Structure formats: structure tokens, C-alpha cells
Amino acid sequence: xxxxxxxxxxxxxxxxxxxxxxxxxxxxxPFQRRPVxxxxxxxxxxxxxxxxxxxxxxxxxxxPNPSGTGDVIGIVDGQQRLRACLEYLADGFAVSFDVDKLLxxxxxxxxxxxxxxxxxxxxxxxxxxxxYKFIVRExxxxxxxxxxxxxxxxxxxxxxxxxxxxxxxxxxxxxxQAVEEIAKYKQWDKLGIFTVAQxxxxxxxxxxxxxxxxxxxxxxxxxDNLDHYYRLYSGSFPFANQIAEKFIEVLNDLVAIFPSNRxxxxxxxxxxxxxxxxxxxxxxxxxxxxxxxxxxxxxxxxFTRFGALVDSDSFNDDKGPxxxxxxxxxxxxxxxxxxxRREQALVSFxxxxxxxxxxNGDEADSEPSQDEIDEALDRYVIxxxxxxxxxxDEDSEYEDE
Numbered sequence: 001x002x003x004x005x006x007x008x009x010x011x012x013x014x015x016x017x018x019x020x021x022x023x024x025x026x027x028x029x030p031f032q033r034r035p036v037x038x039x040x041x042x043x044x045x046x047x048x049x050x051x052x053x054x055x056x057x058x059x060x061x062x063x064p065n066p067s068g069t070g071d072v073i074g075i076v077d078g079q080q081r082l083r084a085c086l087e088y089l090a091d092g093f094a095v096s097f098d099v100d101k102l103l104x105x106x107x108x109x110x111x112x113x114x115x116x117x118x119x120x121x122x123x124x125x126x127x128x129x130x131x132y133k134f135i136v137r138e139x140x141x142x143x144x145x146x147x148x149x150x151x152x153x154x155x156x157x158x159x160x161x162x163x164x165x166x167x168x169x170x171x172x173x174x175x176x177q178a179v180e181e182i183a184k185y186k187q188w189d190k191l192g193i194f195t196v197a198q199x200x201x202x203x204x205x206x207x208x209x210x211x212x213x214x215x216x217x218x219x220x221x222x223x224d225n226l227d228h229y230y231r232l233y234s235g236s237f238p239f240a241n242q243i244a245e246k247f248i249e250v251l252n253d254l255v256a257i258f259p260s261n262r263x264x265x266x267x268x269x270x271x272x273x274x275x276x277x278x279x280x281x282x283x284x285x286x287x288x289x290x291x292x293x294x295x296x297x298x299x300x301x302x303f304t305r306f307g308a309l310v311d312s313d314s315f316n317d318d319k320g321p322x323x324x325x326x327x328x329x330x331x332x333x334x335x336x337x338x339x340x341r342r343e344q345a346l347v348s349f350x351x352x353x354x355x356x357x358x359x360n361g362d363e364a365d366s367e368p369s370q371d372e373i374d375e376a377l378d379r380y381v382i383x384x385x386x387x388x389x390x391x392x393d394e395d396s397e398y399e400d401e
Contacts (some may be wrong), residue, residue, distance in 0.1 A: 008137050013049075013085050014130040019073055020086055029147075030076040034084055034103070034285060040097040042084035047095060049132045050113050053282060055081060057135035061147050073237030076139060076151050089130075091117045103231050106170070163223070164206035166231055176232035178240045179209050186298055188250035192261045193274055207271060212243055212276065215282040220295065220341070221336035250281040256290040257300050272333035276342040277303070285347050298353070321349040 019025040027155040028035075037045075048055055058078035062071040075082060087093060094117045099108055108114055113121055123127065161169075167176065175277040183205050188194060206223070213220055213229050216239060220226075237243075256276070257340060258268070267273045280286055289295055309315045310326045325345035328338040 010133040013135045026074045037080045070345040120243045159170045164202040171234045174237040198297045219339035222334045253288045321345040
């Protein structure tokens with residue numbers, strides 16, 4: 001008959017501290033990992049406790065004390081949390097973390113314990129901390145092998161929230177709502193740049209957020225400013241309609257250029273390259289007439305050829321657009337400067353083909369003359385005479401590629 005592990009009790013911070021003082025608390029049984037939390041992670045837990053927020057429950061089990069004096073309480077799950085609490089009680093650190101994590105609900109003025117060790121708290125704050133109650137689940141009548149198996153299962157299924165999933169817990173409406181609507185567009189499925197796993201973990205929403213911000217505020221450095229703009233546009237997002245229309249336009253253009261999942265297998269299937277191509281269109285550097293089949297076919301050939309030449313070891317163009325793009329995408333591809341250089345290199349390449357129409361931004365290029373277009377088309381024919389390089393599919397999460 002299955003045993004019942006659903007019973008829980010409540011024990012406060014002071015109780016765990018007392019057990020530790022009595023030598024009855026084993027924070028790290030043999031199956032536990034080493035202490036891994038950094039100071040800012042410990043501090044954020046202390047902030048949550050002092051606000052009275054709930055934290056995950058603690059799993060414990062009791063075993064006979066080798067000294068023969070009572071039982072020893074082993075921690076199955078919750079070691080990092082309890083270590084942080086005990087260390088804070090011993091004045092081991094002062095509360096300190098990125099203050100942006102308080103926004104948009106709180107400020108430093110509403111965080112009087114920030115920068116303070118336990119001994120510096122007010123009597124009321126000390127009492128609140130010591131009396132804070134954890135939900136404790138005791139695993140009774142279990143062997144050590146069973147405890148190890150439970151520990152493995154608990155941690156195997158424990159998926160840490162990624163940055164975008166955390167943003168969904170912090171912000172509502174505004175830009176977040178706009179991004180979520182854009183993520184539903186069917187064109188993403190036709191382009192096939194997100195896997196099912198990436199969609200499940202909101203990697204698609206995070207990447208779309210970067211495209212939104214890049215369209216409105218120029219290319220950014222990695223993901224450094226994502227939280228800044230989520231805070232800025234958490235209440236309202238005045239560009240919602242404008243961005244929605246622009247994304248539909250650009251995605252339709254890309255589906256026209258790469259129909260039937262033909263983007264898969266090219267450089268543009270990769271997130272760093274897709275970022276460059278998308279912003280080239282969304283920021284008005286390229287004018288596309290989807291009804292012009294000749295232009296669409298030429299652009300498809302040009303983009304495929306460009307990507308193949310970037311990857312070709314035998315094509316040396318260090319000072320030209322191919323070499324400049326290659327240098328800016330092979331390392332630190334999400335740095336702002338390299339993102340800008342890639343866009344400039346791609347614009348230069350397309351300008352030679354007469355495909356670029358200047359945008360309204362500060363970086364607008366002059367429109368090429370007819371003679372320049374004719375000369376560029378001659379060079380374009382030479383490019384197309386070479387056999388394109390085959391590409392392997394890339395199916396990785398969006399990290400710094």
C-alpha cells in the first residue's frame with residue numbers, strides 16, 4: 001500500500017537555528033550537492049522572507065544520531081534556503097542584490113533592510129525573520145536508499161525558471177502583452193526558426209522582445225537592456241499597433257522570400273543572422289514588393305548566396321561586406337557593435353545589387369545610380385555562377401551564438 005507523504009508541518013527559522021545549535025541538523029547528507037548560492041541569491045531570499053512572501057517547502061527526514069542522543073534531521077530539499085537563513089542570523093552577509101529586481105512594485109525606500117546584516121535590523125524585523133514559518137514535509141519511515149531516490153526525482157523534475165519566464169511573473173500588459181500577441185503569428189511556424197521546446201520555455205518571446213526593441217531603439221547589446229524596456233513599457237506600450245503592423249509586414253516579406261520552410265538550412269535560420277535580416281527590413285533598409293516575383297526570386301538567391309559565401313573557407317573578402325559580416329558573426333555575435341556591423345555589411349552587399357532603398361533613419365544611404373545598379377547586377381551574376389554551400393540544420397536554444 002502506498003505510504004502517505006502529504007502531511008506537512010510548519011517550522012520557523014528559529015527552530016531550524018536551534019536544531020543546528022544542538023548539532024541535530026544535517027544540512028548536507030551524502031546525496032546533497034555543495035553550497036552553490038551566491039550572496040545576491042541569499043540576499044534575495046532574505047528579502048522575500050522579510051516581506052512575508054512564500055518560499056518553496058522544505059523536505060526533511062530523521063535518522064538516529066550516532067551519539068545516541070535523539071535523531072538527526074537531514075535536509076532532502078531546501079539546503080540552500082536554510083544555509084542562507086542560518087548564515088544571515090550569524091551576520092554572515094548584508095542584504096544586497098540588483099535593486100532593479102525590486103521594480104516595478106517596490107523601491108529601496110520600501111526596503112529598509114537593504115544593506116543591513118541581521119544585527120542591524122530593527123527588533124520588529126528580527127522577530128519577523130526568526131518567526132518566519134517554512135512549510136516542512138517530513139519523510140517518515142523511509143530508508144536512506146529511498147531518500148536518495150526521492151532526492152533524485154525532486155531535482156530531476158525541478159526546472160529553473162529562465163529569464164523570460166521570470167519576466168512573466170514580474171510584468172503585465174504593456175510590451176509583454178504585445179510580444180505575446182506577436183508570438184502567436186502563424187508566420188513563425190512557416191519560417192520554422194523556433195523549436196517546440198523553445199516555445200514551451202518562452203525562448204521565442206524573449207527573442208521577439210529583442211526584435212521589438214531593436215526595431216524601436218536600434219540594435220542592443222546582448223540581452224542587457226531587456227528588463228529595462230520591460231519596466232519602461234510595463235504600464236503601457238504606445239507602439240503596440242505600429243509594431244504589430246510592422247512585424248506582420250516583415251514576416252510576410254520573409255515568408256515570400258523563403259516559402260515552404262526554405263529558410264531552414266540557410267544562415268538566416270540562425271538567431272544571430274535572423275536578427276540582422278529582420279532588423280534590416282523592420283528599420284526600412286530594404287524595400288520589398290511581394291508581388292514582384294522577379295525581385296523575390298533575386299533576393300532569395302542573393303540571401304542564400306550571401307550566407308554561403310560567409311561560410312565558405314575558400315572565399316576571401318576580408319575588407320568587403322562578406323568578410324566584414326563573417327568577422328562580426330563568428331564570435332560575440334550578440335554584441336551591439338557587431339550587430340550594427342553585420343547590418344551595415346548586408347546593406348553594402350545588397351546596395352551593390354541595387355536592392356536597397358534608403359530608410360528615413362540617420363544611417364540612410366544614397367540611392368544608387370542606374371549605372372551602379374547595372375554594374376552590380378553583373379557582379380551578382382558572377383556570384384550566382386558558383387554552387388551554393390549546403391547547410392546543416394541548427395536546433396539550439398537562443399544563447400549568445
